[in-house]
Structure formats: structure tokens, C-alpha cells
Amino acid sequence: MLRYTSEKMMKGARVVVKTCLNVKADEKVLIVTDTGRDISVAQALFEAALKLDAEPVIAVMTPRKHPGDEPPYNVSSAMKVSDVIICPTTATVYHSDARVEACKAGARFLSMTGASPKTLAAGPIFADFEEQKPKVEKLASLFMKAEEIRLTTPAGTDIKAKIKGRVAHAETALCHEPGCCMGAPDIEANITPIEDTTEGVIIVDGSISVIPGVVKTQVRVEVYEGSAVKITGDGEASKLKEILRKADDPKVYVVAEFGVGFNPKAKVRGVSNIEDEATLGTAHIALGDNHTMGGKNTASMHVDMIVMNPTIYLDGKVVFNKKRLVV
Numbered sequence: 001m002l003r004y005t006s007e008k009m010m011k012g013a014r015v016v017v018k019t020c021l022n023v024k025a026d027e028k029v030l031i032v033t034d035t036g037r038d039i040s041v042a043q044a045l046f047e048a049a050l051k052l053d054a055e056p057v058i059a060v061m062t063p064r065k066h067p068g069d070e071p072p073y074n075v076s077s078a079m080k081v082s083d084v085i086i087c088p089t090t091a092t093v094y095h096s097d098a099r100v101e102a103c104k105a106g107a108r109f110l111s112m113t114g115a116s117p118k119t120l121a122a123g124p125i126f127a128d129f130e131e132q133k134p135k136v137e138k139l140a141s142l143f144m145k146a147e148e149i150r151l152t153t154p155a156g157t158d159i160k161a162k163i164k165g166r167v168a169h170a171e172t173a174l175c176h177e178p179g180c181c182m183g184a185p186d187i188e189a190n191i192t193p194i195e196d197t198t199e200g201v202i203i204v205d206g207s208i209s210v211i212p213g214v215v216k217t218q219v220r221v222e223v224y225e226g227s228a229v230k231i232t233g234d235g236e237a238s239k240l241k242e243i244l245r246k247a248d249d250p251k252v253y254v255v256a257e258f259g260v261g262f263n264p265k266a267k268v269r270g271v272s273n274i275e276d277e278a279t280l281g282t283a284h285i286a287l288g289d290n291h292t293m294g295g296k297n298t299a300s301m302h303v304d305m306i307v308m309n310p311t312i313y314l315d316g317k318v319v320f321n322k323k324r325l326v327v
Helices: 007-020 039-050 073-080 097-104 117-121 129-145 236-247
Strands: 028-034 055-061 084-087 108-111 148-152 158-162 168-171 181-183 188-191 199-204 211-214 219-224 227-232 255-261 282-288 302-308 311-314 317-321
Touching: 007 039, 007 117, 028 039, 028 073, 039 055, 039 117, 055 073, 073 097, 097 108, 129 168, 129 188, 129 311, 129 317, 158 255, 199 302, 211 236, 219 236, 227 236, 236 302, 255 302
Parallel strands: 028 055, 028 084, 084 108, 108 181
Antiparallel strands: 148 158, 148 311, 158 199, 168 188, 188 255, 199 219, 219 227, 255 282, 282 302, 311 317
8 A cells, every 4th residue: 555654745635636626436447647757646636535445547648749739549548438537737738639638538637737745735726615605606607697807907918809609617626527527626607709819918927837937027018819919028928939849839828717716825926827827816718729729720739828817807897806706
């Protein structure tokens, strides 16, 4: 039997398997990780599932190059026959077709992109997910009723898009029903814009999912007719431009998602994207793929960009400001 020295990590692992996933005896639990992560995270999750008399298995792959890249065939095959899938990986598997197929087969999927031992030992994994759930669901419901979203920040972000007819998602980290797909410690509401309608400017002053760390200098992204047409700034701006260029895929420039974080214990640290985008007082705007979350853009990657202190307008009315719903 595996042994662990950190009881703090085990407390977080128990939150994941019991609170977030409601793992039951004899369920087949697949933990997918990669060589870019600390294996102790997967081991702690394994042990926590084992103590519930489940049947856990750890699959270790090489890190995927981009968020949304497909896992190896032997891993995706295992995903299809699992009851529960937990993914503490370097790049998210959330946007992969393998995840979609596994959920169609009835798996409960929990993304833990960038998870480290600290993720299980302290902070946002110990948020009160049940308390935040009604707020997230309310904003998602408001998204579904609106025709247009606009997002502004003190740093200068001002961007809008049409969203009528798109499905919003309430990411509560509570994944209890077959086919459910969530992230942990993610708590957010998100929606995909109609792809050619996004217009405006994004000033990234938080983090970027494909670049480690918090941005040192703001990145300016100009958007026209749904796509990023100009990226300027020092440091991270050059890195982002190069990553997108190397993708050799024009669809990676399409604005894919608007999301708002609700986890009061999370912080933007540039270590775990799933924590950054969950942080209360942030929003994220993504470029690239959104076909697995209700959009129509299939691209080779999904890049989340975090902006700080957002105000959200729906059809011209403020619905979120200063870290809280105002309706």
C-alpha cells in the first residue's frame, strides 16, 4: 500500500474524491497525470480513493504540448471505461475529444490542471463549494438570457460579444452525476461567444495559461470580428505571439470563452491555471478551441488570459462588479 507523510495533502485529496466527486465503493477511478507534475498529487488521490473502497489506477503520460491536446490512445481508451477521471496534468485535457467521449460514456471528469502538492495542502481546494454554487448558477443563468456580454477592467480591458443562443456553464467543482465535467478548485461561470462577434481590447494583467507566472508587463490584445488581430507589449506579449504563431492554425486567434471566477480562497499565482481562472475578482477571456464547451471553433489549443477586477455587463446592465453579483 502507498504511504504518505503529508496529512495536509491527504485532507485535500479527500475533498476531491468525497466532496467534489462523491466516489463510491467499487467505482473505477482513473487518475491521469504526466511527467511534468509531482507524482505525489496522483498518489494522494489514489490513496484517498482507495480508502473509499474504490478501484483507483494511475496513468502517467508525457506532458501534452498544448492545452486541449489529445492524450495517448491507451489513456483515452481507459478514460472511456472509467466511472471517475481525475486529471492533475500540466496542460488541460478538458478541451480534448477524449474527455468528451469519456463523459458521453458516463464518466465523471474532474480537471486539476497544474495541481501541485500545495494545491491539496492549502488554499482554494478548501473553499465552500456548496456556498458558492448558487451564485455561479445564477450568473450562468443570466448569461443564458442575454444577447450581449461586455467586460471591462480598470486596466483598460473593454470587450463585448454576442452570446444569444449559447449554452453557459456553471463550474461548481461538484461533479456527482454521470457525464459531468468540472474542474477543481475551479469555481466559475462561463459562456462561449458567437465566434465572429467579439470586438474590443483585452489588457491581460493576471496570467496566461500557456506562460508560467504572473505577467510582469501587461499584454494588449486587440480583437476585431471575433479574432485577435494585434498583440503588443513586452515579455509575455512576445511569448504569446510566438506560441500562437507556432501553432500554425488561424483558429487559435478566435475568441473562445468569457469566464468569471468565484473561488474566494484562490489567488492568481501563475502556477495553476485552474486556480487562476477560479479566483474571485478575476475574469478570463480565452483564445482558440471551444467546440467541447458549446462553441463552433475547433482549434489546436485553448489559451486562457486572466484579467483583474472585472465589471460584467449583460445587455448594458451591470451584473457583476467588485467581486460580487449585483443583481
